[in-house]
Amino acid sequence: MNSFELQEDPKVQKTQDTEILCDNEEKQDYVTQLEASLTEEGVRKELEILKQESLKLTGFSFRTHTLFKKGGRHMTLILGIFASIGGFIFGMDQGVISGALLFMPKDLSLTSGEESMVTGFMPLGAVLGATIAYPLNEWLGRKISIIIACLFYSVGGILQADAHNFGMILSGRIILGVGLGLECTACPVYISESCTKRWRGGLVSLYQFMICFGLFCAYIVAAIFVNIPGNWRYMLGSTLVFSSILLIAMCTMPETPRWLMRKGREAQSYKVWSIVRGFDTAEERNEFYIMRKTVEKELSDSKDRWVIMDLVRVHRCRHAAIFGAIIAILEQFSGINSINYYMSTLMHEVGFTRVHAVYSSMIGSGTLLLFTIPAIYLMDRMGRRALWLSLLPGVVVGCFIIGFSFRASNIHIEEGIYIWGIITYYMFWGSGMGPYTWVIGSEIFPTYIRSEGMALVTWWTYIGNFLTTYLFTRMKTAMTGPGIFIGFYGGFVVVAWFYGLLMMPETKDKTLEEIDSLFSMSMFALAKHNWNNVKKTTDDLFHFRLKEVWKVE
Template sequence: MADEKVTPAPKAQTAKQAEGLDEAQVENLSSSLPPLNEKDAMAVAQAGGWEVDTLIANMEQELEAAGGLSKGFFDLEFQDKKYFTWVIVAFASMGGLLSGLDQSLISGANLFLPDDLGLTTRQNSLVNSAMPLGAVGGALILSPSNEILGRRWSIIISTILYTIGAALEAGSINYGMIVAARVILGIGVGLEGGTVPVYVAETVERKVRGNLVSLYQFNIALGEVLGYAIAAMFVTVPGNWRYILGSSLVFSTIMFIGMLFLPESPRFLMHKGRTLDAFRVWKRIRGTDTQETREEFFVMKVSVLEEQQAVGEGSSNKRFPWMDFFTRPRARRALVYANIMILLGQLTGVNAIMYYMSVLMHQIGFDELRSTYMSLVGGGALLIGTIPACFLMERYGRRFWGNMMLPGFFVGLAIIGGSYQINITTNPGGAEAAYLIGLILYMGFFGCYACLTWVVPSEVYPTYLRSYGMTVSDALLFLASFVVTYNFAAMQNAMGRTGLTLGFYGGIAAVGWVYQLFFMPETKDLTLEEIDLIFEKPTREIVAENTRNMKQGLSDFFAGRWGRKPENRAIRPEKTDKDSEL
């Protein structure tokens, strides 16, 4: 079967199978594939149209003619497809473990590495921030890597970079070598960080997509706790920081081996016009036994055809698809929305606090050994905070997590800022207690919120722009992380500890909360193709809907109607070519 054509069934078969559609609609649909737009495709699929069954039947015939499913050494297959989903998520999300591990390992090394290598304060700031700086470079190669090599091989390459960077870190003998090692490590982090959430989002079913993408953030938090634990294990060992930084070699090797057994993303294969390969992967990881999986494959194919037509309308866009971020309102809205979420996650200071955790503990009165152990408190709170999001993201939705968590970690920042006003000399116990309470609240609520910074960008971009969009989001995330981390010591000296924590970080959290209340759409329990339809609507309509839902929510709350769910009217909007706002 050619990728661009589905052979219609006879009219008698059409009339019999297309339940819920009258004869005129059937005739219209039978002559419109392709092109069907996403809205029409969903209507056909939900009505049980013959096009779905015809497409799957033709794909089965073509697959059989091509020799069926491959049975190579690296081609895993499970009779129960849910096991495949968990294997994919387990190994792909291990990238989050590596990312978190390498973020927190430097915290323990900070107590010893500067003296051993003779680093100044400014040089050590660059050592700490070299990884997010390198991650910006990794993000910049994300798009060509994803488009040319695919999601799977991009992740494999990132594990190789992790391994090289960790080995060089452990063997560093001077300032230049440690900075180079951190940059190489960062390139792997940047490449993997923007690819893994997309890979998972494009592969798993919509009902659990938010929960499973959230596992990436859970693994980041788990890696951070593990990094603090490893630092505590080696803190008294001679050459401690070398063992601390080199420990991630073990995990990058495991992830490299695991990724060799995983398939490519079916949506990427469809995007590249490799429909048969996409179907072959779909059969292995999702199957076609249920009507839902058959319909989702149908909608995925039609949506890609629709996007290809949109790209082909102008020669400039065909050569440079990323120009659609400037010329297509739907793409522009997704870009703005995803990257504001990224900035809100980074400019509230989490990475600076993570990288300097041991140093901050030392500032409030703990000695070096106790500072290393007490860092586990912050990392543990972050890990525990991600757990509710992993299980409940799809139940309560993105807006709930965003709008409930931001005020929570603002309170934590306020308590941390207040703890610096307590005199450490006269009341050391009070200062330590207040700081730790604030840190636990901040990290706990941020753990829930941080899941959104990976879920949102991974699902809001159109398929043909997803790698370009994730390049921007990934680069912005690590650039913001670099700026915050590199300037942490200077900003603390200039603003004071309370001014930086409560004034700067807390102020951004407060402004971000107001933004989210009005501008954040709900995307839970929707396919990636249905999310396209939400962002087709003008921003003013999304704001109007959020305002209505907030008023209704307050009314229901005070009236005791706490189980009522707001209506998501953004689904299936009418497209408009006249809309030109963000």
């Protein structure tokens, strides 16, 4: 077992604190009882009934299943790849605005305040998108929510490309942001609810990889159009191509089996699971059975109350909500989006010409893309907590190097140190912090409140995004370059490391239903378990038992 991993006590310690409510204890016992009482004959009997019901379905089909009739791994990968196109669009929008800011303010006669609004109000629109994502995700489903997000993307992209004044470009950015908040809430949950526990972290990390790939491609697009009249219009309008691809792809994809089960459409849930996951192994059959029974109990328990209040009222949900929100805020205040949005501008400030700034930005985005790949492989093999604690110190080092570059006495030295700092920062951030908001947010909430929980995480993500991008130029002026990168962003990364050390549970290789037991623990009990693991890890390090500290399974 990885030394960073939370070692669960089979008997979760009960406290006198009323935070751990009876319904959580009963639910945890219920899942345990289900697992203990499983019989192959009983599971097969229930599945056979659902199979017969699914054969009677009419008008329920999606074209993709004709290509992957056997389901399983291939279908799951295709589903994850298509859903991750949403992340690609996210990255494109981050990157193209960086290049467009070098030319658009002059063409539209924008003031510095209006320029900040054009940059910062997209994440503010994403806050609105995350807010409406809750009812859309819950009422219409994950699939339809992603399709609606694509429509917002298209409208926003058209307005940006055809903008003739500040009002049009600002409206386009806000509408684009609404689509972004809606898509970022729906896509990770869509992937998480559809794939096996062994691939969940990797496939949701693929979403972050596609964000980085989109960012890299955005700088390529910016470089292609940089010398063409009206270049920024082509840059901002390029995302229309990919939102159209995602829209068409999602029309061929199924809804998630867990959402269908929650809506009482059990035969359809069985049908989707048989295509996406299959029932070839006992593990798949048992997971579907437990999922079905757990969802039924959740529906029964939450029937007569407003479930969104459980994020405040119920300890298990409140614990997940606090943890997800803090992770989202800490990730944003590491400075990632300030660097992404203002990459070309910062390059220009340290001495590059506008054209060279666009080309040089590909170095940083390419590094981020390359070093996000390990997260796809290691997230489910090494663990979430191990990667977080191992790589965040490197992010701090990157912040220090970027900050010190502004104090270089020679402009060529300043350019070299800045590029070095950006590469270092992206190397460790790519797998160290990058995927966590989406991986954690998509898996830590119970099925019945996952829409609300993921919306909350996305909401805090874009609140942090808005604050760090809209206020960046003012903060940089007030704090200076070294102050904002070393003191502010570097300081928040240090706080994030200590928070993960004490409060981050390990969720790798656990079903979404098994994660309930981790967040049913009190925060004090979780911190105590993690501290005991810290002492063991420290002992392993001092005795050079490195395979026990970083164990890849």
